[in-house]
Amino acid sequence: MFTPNKEIPKTIYTSAGFLTFIIFLVIWSVLTYGGVVNALFLPTPTTVLATAIDLFANGSLLSDIGISFSRVLVGFLVAAAIGIPLGILMGSLRIMEGAFEPIIGFIRYMPASAFIPLLILWIGLGEAEKMSVIFLGTFFQLTLMIMDVTKNVQNELIEVSYTLGAKKVQLFTKVILPAALPGIVDTLRITFGWAWTYLVVAEIVGASSGLGYMIMQASRFLQPDKIIVGIIIIGLLGLLTDMIFKAIYRASFSWMRKDGL
Amino acid sequence: MVSPHTMNGEKESVHMGKPKLEIKDVGKIFKTKTGETTALEKTSFTISEGEFVTILGPSGCGKSTVLRIVAGLEEATSGHVLLDGEAIHGPGPDRGMVFQSYTLYPWLTVKENITFGLKLNGVSQKERDDVARHYLQLIGLEGFEKHYPIQLSGGMKQRVAIARALANDPKILLMDEPFGALDAQTRNIMQEVLLKAWDESKKTILFITHDVDESIFLADSVYVMTARPGRLKKKVPIQLDRPREFSVKGTTEFAQYKEELLSLIREESLKSI
Ligand SMILES: Nc1ncnc2c1ncn2[C@@H]1O[C@H](COP(=O)(O)OP(=O)(O)O)[C@@H](O)[C@H]1O
Numbered sequence: 421m422f423t424p425n426k427e428i429p430k431t432i433y434t435s436a437g438f439l440t441f442i443i444f445l446v447i448w449s450v451l452t453y454g455g456v457v458n459a460l461f462l463p464t465p466t467t468v469l470a471t472a473i474d475l476f477a478n479g480s481l482l483s484d485i486g487i488s489f490s491r492v493l494v495g496f497l498v499a500a501a502i503g504i505p506l507g508i509l510m511g512s513l514r515i516m517e518g519a520f521e522p523i524i525g526f527i528r529y530m531p532a533s534a535f536i537p538l539l540i541l542w543i544g545l546g547e548a549e550k551m552s553v554i555f556l557g558t559f560f561q562l563t564l565m566i567m568d569v570t571k572n573v574q575n576e577l578i579e580v581s582y583t584l585g586a587k588k589v590q591l592f593t594k595v596i597l598p599a600a601l602p603g604i605v606d607t608l609r610i611t612f613g614w615a616w617t618y619l620v621v622a623e624i625v626g627a628s629s630g631l632g633y634m635i636m637q638a639s640r641f642l643q644p645d646k647i648i649v650g651i652i653i654i655g656l657l658g659l660l661t662d663m664i665f666k667a668i669y670r671a672s673f674s675w676m677r678k679d680g681l
Numbered sequence: 682m683v684s685p686h687t688m689n690g691e692k693e694s695v696h697m698g699k700p701k702l703e704i705k706d707v708g709k710i711f712k713t714k715t716g717e718t719t720a721l722e723k724t725s726f727t728i729s730e731g732e733f734v735t736i737l738g739p740s741g742c743g744k745s746t747v748l749r750i751v752a753g754l755e756e757a758t759s760g761h762v763l764l765d766g767e768a769i770h771g772p773g774p775d776r777g778m779v780f781q782s783y784t785l786y787p788w789l790t791v792k793e794n795i796t797f798g799l800k801l802n803g804v805s806q807k808e809r810d811d812v813a814r815h816y817l818q819l820i821g822l823e824g825f826e827k828h829y830p831i832q833l834s835g836g837m838k839q840r841v842a843i844a845r846a847l848a849n850d851p852k853i854l855l856m857d858e859p860f861g862a863l864d865a866q867t868r869n870i871m872q873e874v875l876l877k878a879w880d881e882s883k884k885t886i887l888f889i890t891h892d893v894d895e896s897i898f899l900a901d902s903v904y905v906m907t908a909r910p911g912r913l914k915k916k917v918p919i920q921l922d923r924p925r926e927f928s929v930k931g932t933t934e935f936a937q938y939k940e941e942l943l944s945l946i947r948e949e950s951l952k953s954i
């Protein structure tokens with residue numbers, strides 16, 4: 421069981437995951453029910469659960485989730501819609517790499533949150549500003565990762581395609597894109613996860629709805645239970661989208677598996 | 682191109698036809714960080730229509746460079762390449778290529794791989810089906826048309842790569858150590874598969890190898906290359922009967938060719954160590 425790289429039975433694998441969660445819950449319970457920490461800072465699991473149910477039933481939690489989800493989704497989709505073609509071109513055409521890699525490599529180290537004041541000046545406090553933060557947080561990394569994925573397409577696969585008569589456009593559509601597609605989907609999965617982490621940043625300033633706004637409000641009114649509910653929900657949404665991407669990956673790329681299933 | 686020996690089979694006389702591929706003073710110098718590498722000294726040779734030529738040489742002597750220049754994947758520093766009397770410009774479907782590394786499209790089935798070039802050219806589904814059926818049968822992979830490359834052995838993948846190149850009906854087939862990654866048993870079988878495909882398709886083939894047995898078994902002519910910087914050292918016509926079977930490798934004629942080539946290549950290998 422402790423030999424590197426050795427396969428273990430699936431049940432043990434899954435149990436290990438559950439066990440970690442349970443240990444986490446136990447520590448939380450001991451700290452709170454045991455009165456080790458002040459309930460003002462860390463509420464009990466039951467309090468958090470009760471708050472969650474209450475927020476779902478009576479609060480605006482569902483609409484907050486909806487608005488946050490749409491912000492993340494649109495910001496991310498715009499980033500992907502530009503980043504995927506740009507990344508593919510950068511990965512295959514040296515001129516595009518030369519032109520864009522330096523500036524993207526530069527901007528990506530600038531924190532997205534630092535752009536918020538500028539964004540507010542430029543486009544105000546509306547939805548576009550929130551989505552822009554998500555966009556800025558994901559676009560540059562995404563583009564560079566797509567570039568790398570494209571660069572990793574086996575050079576001889578491209579060469580053999582030329583000898584089979586592929587024209588330049590066909591080379592992109594029939595060879596490079598399908599060869600890079602699994603890597604692209606995986607990149608989207610990872611960067612969509614990052615998009616969620618920019619949500620709170622996007623909703624800190626000038627928001628009046630959304631999960632980030634809810635968390636900021638709860639902080640102001642000293643409601644740690646509400647903060648924790650918000651954090652857990654963002655985590656669950658992130659997990660859900662991750663699982664959706666993994667399912668898409670599995671369903672789309674059966675040719676990568678020997679059993680073809 | 683006229684051989685002093687004329688007593689071998691019909692096939693040989695067919696080869697004495699018009700030149701298919703002419704390589705004239707082709708040389709290649711690579712510019713690298715550490716200076717210039719002469720990969721290929723000015724080299725000239727001619728391949729006739731339907732001829733099977735192998736190039737034999739120690740590794741690093743410029744075999745791949747010659748082939749890549751003919752394929753149009755690399756530009757010659759000097760000289761030019763004529764195919765059917767016309768200069769080549771860049772890669773094209775008139776020169777099919779099989780690499781040593783597996784280069785099937787992993788997301789396409791065997792059948793889709795074989796007909797990839799045809800589909801690019803807008804050949805109809807029905808015609809593609811017919812071509813695929815023909816080549817699947819030729820390479821002995823009937824029943825595998827719906828398989829994906831990951832489900833195939835190395836030998837099977839190279840069979841598909843050969844079929845894919847032939848299905849495109851190129852004027853010449855270029856092969857860069859295509860069986861180099863295969864085990865000895867599979868390699869022997871693949872050589873026979875290739876000879877069968879060559880016989881049936883009447884293609885001109887330029888085949889690169891560093892395996893002496895392979896070069897003799899397949900070729901009408903073996904060109905031996907010198908060690909770096911590469912250059913053609915000697916042309917050895919192979920006058921073994923066609924069609925050839927595996928058993929020819931046990932004959933004394935074969936052994937004589939082998940001895941001749943081994944001594945030629947040994948001199949070169951020693952130089953390149
Ligand atoms: N793209 C390249 N840049 C620099 N040197 C190269 C390049 N390709 C090949 N060479 C050099 O040219 C020589 C011949 O290479 P190659 O034709 O691949 O030899 P072979 O196929 O006979 O093993 C080698 O010394 C190799 O290092």
Ligand SMILES: [Mg+2]
Binds near residue numbers: 744745746857
């Ligand atoms: Mg080579």
